[in-house]
Amino acid sequence: MADIIQLLPDHVANQIAAGEVVQRPASVVKELLENAIDAQAKTIKLIIKDAGKTLIQVIDDGKGMSVTDARLSFERHATSKIRKAEDLFDIHTKGFRGEALASIAAIAHVELKTKQELDDIGVQIKIEGSEVVSQEVIVTPKGTSVAVKNLFFNIPARRNFLKSNLVETRHIIDEFHRIALAHPSINFSLYHNGSEIFNLLESNYRQRIVNVFGGKTNEKLVPVNEDTEILKITGFVGKPEFAKKTRGEQFFFVNHRFIKSAYLNHAINSAFDGILRENTHASYFLYLEVDPKTIDINIHPTKTEIKFDDEHTLYALLRSAVKHSLGQFNIAPVLDFDHNKSMDTPYGFKDKDATNPNIEVDKDFNPFSDQKTTGNLSGSYKKEAIANWESLYVGLESKSNDLQNDFTEMQFERDEVTSKIFDEESSVKTQKTFQLHNKYIVNTIKSGMLIINQHRAHQRVLYEDFLQHITVKEAVSQQLLFPLILEFSNAEITVLQNLKEQLEQTGFVFSKLKDVVEITGVPVSVSEVNVSLVLEQLINDVENEVPNSNFSQTDLLAKSLAKSLAIKTGQRLTILEQENLVNRLFACKEASISPTNKPTFITMSVDDLDKKFM
Ligand code: ADP
Ligand code: MG
Numbered sequence: 001m002a003d004i005i006q007l008l009p010d011h012v013a014n015q016i017a018a019g020e021v022v023q024r025p026a027s028v029v030k031e032l033l034e035n036a037i038d039a040q041a042k043t044i045k046l047i048i049k050d051a052g053k054t055l056i057q058v059i060d061d062g063k064g065m066s067v068t069d070a071r072l073s074f075e076r077h078a079t080s081k082i083r084k085a086e087d088l089f090d091i092h093t094k095g096f097r098g099e100a101l102a103s104i105a106a107i108a109h110v111e112l113k114t115k116q117e118l119d120d121i122g123v124q125i126k127i128e129g130s131e132v133v134s135q136e137v138i139v140t141p142k143g144t145s146v147a148v149k150n151l152f153f154n155i156p157a158r159r160n161f162l163k164s165n166l167v168e169t170r171h172i173i174d175e176f177h178r179i180a181l182a183h184p185s186i187n188f189s190l191y192h193n194g195s196e197i198f199n200l201l202e203s204n205y206r207q208r209i210v211n212v213f214g215g216k217t218n219e220k221l222v223p224v225n226e227d228t229e230i231l232k233i234t235g236f237v238g239k240p241e242f243a244k245k246t247r248g249e250q251f252f253f254v255n256h257r258f259i260k261s262a263y264l265n266h267a268i269n270s271a272f273d274g275i276l277r278e279n280t281h282a283s284y285f286l287y288l289e290v291d292p293k294t295i296d297i298n299i300h301p302t303k304t305e306i307k308f309d310d311e312h313t314l315y316a317l318l319r320s321a322v323k324h325s326l327g328q329f330n331i332a333p334v335l336d337f338d339h340n341k342s343m344d345t346p347y348g349f350k351d352k353d354a355t356n357p358n359i360e361v362d363k364d365f366n367p368f369s370d371q372k373t374t375g376n377l378s379g380s381y382k383k384e385a386i387a388n389w390e391s392l393y394v395g396l397e398s399k400s401n402d403l404q405n406d407f408t409e410m411q412f413e414r415d416e417v418t419s420k421i422f423d424e425e426s427s428v429k430t431q432k433t434f435q436l437h438n439k440y441i442v443n444t445i446k447s448g449m450l451i452i453n454q455h456r457a458h459q460r461v462l463y464e465d466f467l468q469h470i471t472v473k474e475a476v477s478q479q480l481l482f483p484l485i486l487e488f489s490n491a492e493i494t495v496l497q498n499l500k501e502q503l504e505q506t507g508f509v510f511s512k513l514k515d516v517v518e519i520t521g522v523p524v525s526v527s528e529v530n531v532s533l534v535l536e537q538l539i540n541d542v543e544n545e546v547p548n549s550n551f552s553q554t555d556l557l558a559k560s561l562a563k564s565l566a567i568k569t570g571q572r573l574t575i576l577e578q579e580n581l582v583n584r585l586f587a588c589k590e591a592s593i594s595p596t597n598k599p600t601f602i603t604m605s606v607d608d609l610d611k612k613f614m
Pocket of ligand 1: 031035039074079095098099143
């Protein structure tokens, strides 16, 4: 019988390995940055074009490679970092598998330039899809530059699978953050399409965190320090009052390597037990040092998960260290007596410098406000509640003509569709809507009743509004008397920059969108106190965008804004507000489903009811 086992040709094996190592441009960024760190660089520059799809280049001033090593570095399993099996149990470097460069060279055009300190000249090697196309001596400074161009040029399927530039850039910035935070003693810079996004100078941990996440971060950090025989912990946790609704800033580093660990994350959460508000997540930047012999970093190809010998002890130590710090800095649990959420100041604003009083008296005037049961709301809280509502009234007149048509089109399961579904008689004087559990709006209609989910219905209304504004470019914005200055990290600002045009079409006016965000106008449906939360949610949504979804930034933006601005379950509505919501819902193009495809209302006919009484 003929032999059927064959050895895979090298370039095929490399492409397969590449699939494990390189999922997206950010994976290349990670490998190249780690190599530069392993080469003891003091200054590392990362240059990106088109979210890394066109170019990813890392330039370091590390120890460089000899000509032979430069050539060898592209061979699979070529590594200078382990020599014998025992070395595997004592790893102090980032890489050790010797597959990164070989994998990257299999699926891209790579240009390597490198020179060792004592050599006069260096070498340049060009490789395309594992084939060496040229090798020359060159004059180049000490250190190494690796340029990776046209990633996945020979695997179109992978290239097509990449997400939008916005999302891929975000992944790159995440990797950059992780590495920069783990190595504050190294200078890091990042350039995207020619502009400088980060320039982080050598510093300590605290300063590095502040440089990455913005000036306001400093006051939010509580130091954590614990030194035991098996574990050394340094770093910071965020004060609970700054906890975010999104999980953004949570970092564990073990021996200077970023890791993910649901288990250790749980330890932190339990230390924060009772002092965080519902649905918020503490931020943390924790640096753990353990004996390399007690961990196994070899279990995951991209090395963000590691296995500890003694997880339980780590858990307990971590939890008590964080608890201790919180206690020491007088961060006592807040007693949460059934308080009314709507009374809370959004977190982003709690410790903001007091802004000058805003004297636009008429802007939020609401003729119906005296019917509200919100007499206990005061100041800006009241303003928030009312401003949310403006959108329910805005544009109602212009659309009311279509109302009739939409009603006629509405399909009931087995009802004679009449031209007017609301019961004529009852609409004259008696109340025809009421609110159930501050969640549903119940309406009498001719055939029976209509039950509307208020949150979803309002989402639909706002979503269509935003879409229309963005595409028709007719947004109205309310000018703020004093510009609003918001702190975001550079990475978050990049997300906003990418969406700037669409955001402006919804009514946002940015006077600055670099380093800080300065806003001078907001959409009519957004109240000033809400802006920070709305943008935070938007950034989060962009980051969590699902793979392969029909990604349209406009759509995503409209959905995100609608989601954060829609009246919530639990919010009490006046009769007028209820009626307005109903009218606006049925003026929508697709009244029956929310922007995320869930039903906005159901109907129940008198027949249905009758049956229940049989
Ligand atoms: P690993 O990092 O796992 O050893 P890589 O494929 O990433 O494998 O790199 C292969 C080898 O090339 C490294 O072991 C190192 O000797 C060398 N090398 C890669 N990048 C650099 C760099 N920036 N400076 C110096 N040497 C490098
Ligand atoms: Mg490596």
